[in-house]
Amino acid sequence: MTGMNAFIHDLIAYSPQILTGLKNTMLLMGIISVTGFFGGIAVFYLTLSSRKTCRIITEKYISFFIGTPLLVHLFLMYYGLPELGVRISPLTVSVIGFTLNVSAYNARYLMTAFHGLDRMELEAARAEGFTPLEIFCLIILPQTLRRAVPSLTNQVIQNLKDTSVAFLIQYNDFFSQIQEVASTNFEFFKAYVTAGLVYLALVSVIVVLSRRLEKRIALPGF
Amino acid sequence: MTFWQILQVLATGAGFTILVTAASMSAGLLIGLAAAMLSRIRWKPVQHLLVAFTFVFRGIPVLVLLFIVFFGLPSIGIRVPPFLSMVLTLGLISGAYLAEIFRGAMNSVNLDEILAAEAMGMTRAQGFLYIMLPQMFRFSIPGMINEFTSVLKYTPFAYTVGIPEIMKQAMSLTPMIMRGLEVYLAVGIIYFVIYKLCLMCFTALEKRYRIPGLSAD
Amino acid sequence: MALIEVNNLVKQFDDKIVLKEVNLALDEGQVKVIMGPSGCGKSTLLRCLNLLDPPTSGRIVFKGEEITRPGVDVRKLRQSIGFVFQNFALYRHLTVLDNVTLALKKIKKMTARKATEKASYELERVGMFEHRDKYPAQLSGGQKQRAAIVRALAMDPAVLFLDEPTSSLDPQMSREVVSVINKLYLDNVTMFCVTHDAFLAKYISDSVVFMDEGVILAEEIAERLFYDHPDPRIRQFYLGVIDMK
Ligand SMILES: Nc1ncnc2c1ncn2[C@@H]1O[C@H](COP(=O)(O)OP(=O)(O)OP(=O)(O)O)[C@@H](O)[C@H]1O
Ligand SMILES: [Mg+2]
Numbered sequence: 001m002t003g004m005n006a007f008i009h010d011l012i013a014y015s016p017q018i019l020t021g022l023k024n025t026m027l028l029m030g031i032i033s034v035t036g037f038f039g040g041i042a043v044f045y046l047t048l049s050s051r052k053t054c055r056i057i058t059e060k061y062i063s064f065f066i067g068t069p070l071l072v073h074l075f076l077m078y079y080g081l082p083e084l085g086v087r088i089s090p091l092t093v094s095v096i097g098f099t100l101n102v103s104a105y106n107a108r109y110l111m112t113a114f115h116g117l118d119r120m121e122l123e124a125a126r127a128e129g130f131t132p133l134e135i136f137c138l139i140i141l142p143q144t145l146r147r148a149v150p151s152l153t154n155q156v157i158q159n160l161k162d163t164s165v166a167f168l169i170q171y172n173d174f175f176s177q178i179q180e181v182a183s184t185n186f187e188f189f190k191a192y193v194t195a196g197l198v199y200l201a202l203v204s205v206i207v208v209l210s211r212r213l214e215k216r217i218a219l220p221g222f
Numbered sequence: 223m224t225f226w227q228i229l230q231v232l233a234t235g236a237g238f239t240i241l242v243t244a245a246s247m248s249a250g251l252l253i254g255l256a257a258a259m260l261s262r263i264r265w266k267p268v269q270h271l272l273v274a275f276t277f278v279f280r281g282i283p284v285l286v287l288l289f290i291v292f293f294g295l296p297s298i299g300i301r302v303p304p305f306l307s308m309v310l311t312l313g314l315i316s317g318a319y320l321a322e323i324f325r326g327a328m329n330s331v332n333l334d335e336i337l338a339a340e341a342m343g344m345t346r347a348q349g350f351l352y353i354m355l356p357q358m359f360r361f362s363i364p365g366m367i368n369e370f371t372s373v374l375k376y377t378p379f380a381y382t383v384g385i386p387e388i389m390k391q392a393m394s395l396t397p398m399i400m401r402g403l404e405v406y407l408a409v410g411i412i413y414f415v416i417y418k419l420c421l422m423c424f425t426a427l428e429k430r431y432r433i434p435g436l437s438a439d
Numbered sequence: 440m441a442l443i444e445v446n447n448l449v450k451q452f453d454d455k456i457v458l459k460e461v462n463l464a465l466d467e468g469q470v471k472v473i474m475g476p477s478g479c480g481k482s483t484l485l486r487c488l489n490l491l492d493p494p495t496s497g498r499i500v501f502k503g504e505e506i507t508r509p510g511v512d513v514r515k516l517r518q519s520i521g522f523v524f525q526n527f528a529l530y531r532h533l534t535v536l537d538n539v540t541l542a543l544k545k546i547k548k549m550t551a552r553k554a555t556e557k558a559s560y561e562l563e564r565v566g567m568f569e570h571r572d573k574y575p576a577q578l579s580g581g582q583k584q585r586a587a588i589v590r591a592l593a594m595d596p597a598v599l600f601l602d603e604p605t606s607s608l609d610p611q612m613s614r615e616v617v618s619v620i621n622k623l624y625l626d627n628v629t630m631f632c633v634t635h636d637a638f639l640a641k642y643i644s645d646s647v648v649f650m651d652e653g654v655i656l657a658e659e660i661a662e663r664l665f666y667d668h669p670d671p672r673i674r675q676f677y678l679g680v681i682d683m684k
Binding site (some may be wrong): 242260332338342348360434435436 | 515522
């Protein structure tokens, strides 16, 4: 058990860095969950456009970001852009890359929810003389969002887990700090399992919060 | 070096990417199927075990699990080769997701049909094999395609354990020719092509084996 | 000797007694119809007879063998009893032909060719041969039920159980199915049929068993049951049924 004590001792010794890492992880997750949410709504809005080219381009955008790895987008910006003289920080790269990805996914969830909507209601709204934007904001969006809540909260969990790739572009997140600890005491197994447990704990928190949200916004008959 | 040549160099890694994807997906399907079948056993310890399994492998980041398996296990005396580490990691994680997909699909199978099979003299196992499984698989197709996409997109992590797949090729090429922009653009294109090709295959297969009127309700 | 003989059959779910000492016999070549109000235990009776629901107590003898003893070969018993359900229960992922051949191949161990031959012959009998390559979802209700009957018949069962075979069908489709059952009747197929259909009971049965709350109140030929029966419960029941016809 001395090994375990020594390991805990190390964790405590490194706790300032680890906490900074944790803060950075939460920061990234928070930002991309918000930008991805609004980005998803914007992309979803474009998929409903009356112009065909707009719809096609939006579809292509969604398909591309769902079909290619996030890591590639991050590397493209992080290692590729400096060649054009554009140097951006790991956080900015992550925020841009994640936002593009998460928006594509969220838009797809909203589209799925939209397909389950009652069309008559939309017809009725159109007949009442609402403008398309009004129909979108007042009728389509509230209903699709409500239906998509489980998928959208799932995406937040996914966001948290996926932030762990950001260390591959030198973002000082929680996982990168745990690796620092591991590389000083060579307790790789304990370190990574600790990391895993922390992620599981954070996931549980999000799950509990999203259950509450689901209950709160549930409407009778939905 | 032209862009076309870059594509060619990177494509040499595509074989490994596809291999990792296929092996991981197969492992995931087996694990998911086993977990889904176990979930039909109404014995408390088994149920608790499955809840824990799902919670852990749906909650842990891919990279963290991969590092536990590849870098962590050796420090307690278990050495797992790179390819196996990757397949185990993605297999367990996709298995946890697929188990949920399969469970949902099983619940969509009409139990009257199983009852009819048993009323004719089929055993439990036969009813499961000939009625439950074929229908369940068909109901799971959209979920399986989603999961396949996820697995494919996580394969670049394989470079961190030294598997010479597309990303690894890209990382060795970039410092040599100093054209990261083109290289990673090419990587993106190759992935997208693989994704689209596989999707086309699945859609064709799904169409070929589609059964009129059979859908999960 | 009767094909099926039931003595003092009792079935209890939790604290609810659904069958109360039922006594019954079915001879070979005989067609019996079971009628009675909803929830009186008709389906449960059929399900007990092929052990889909294990009887609580009592004795069932099938072909001279007591099947209520422990250690009886349930699968062999079920192979000799064809079961047709109200909701068809066709396998939705298989064509009509495959619905029929599945059990032939997997239970009777027939070769694919033999099974197809047998199935085709039976499908022909009920006019379903032309629909053999369709999936259940592509059939009308009447066609579905005819396919389900063929599926059961193809196993060459000693007896056919039908649980409300026409209840979920509209009148036109119901006639289709009734005419198939009539054909089996003329072919001397032994049948046990639960139904609310007075026409079926009247013309396609050797006798009608009337059940109420898990008890057999009477067993008579249809006419005597339908009109002016001394038991007021039976009179009351048929007042509703016959009027509608
Ligand atoms: N598995 C079960 N567990 C508990 N109770 C049951 C079960 N199956 C049937 N019952 C009860 O047994 C009674 C008889 O049911 P049964 O299905 O045999 O009636 P039925 O005569 O076939 O009615 P119907 O005409 O509506 O089909 C009902 O009250 C039902 O609720
Ligand atoms: Mg019934």
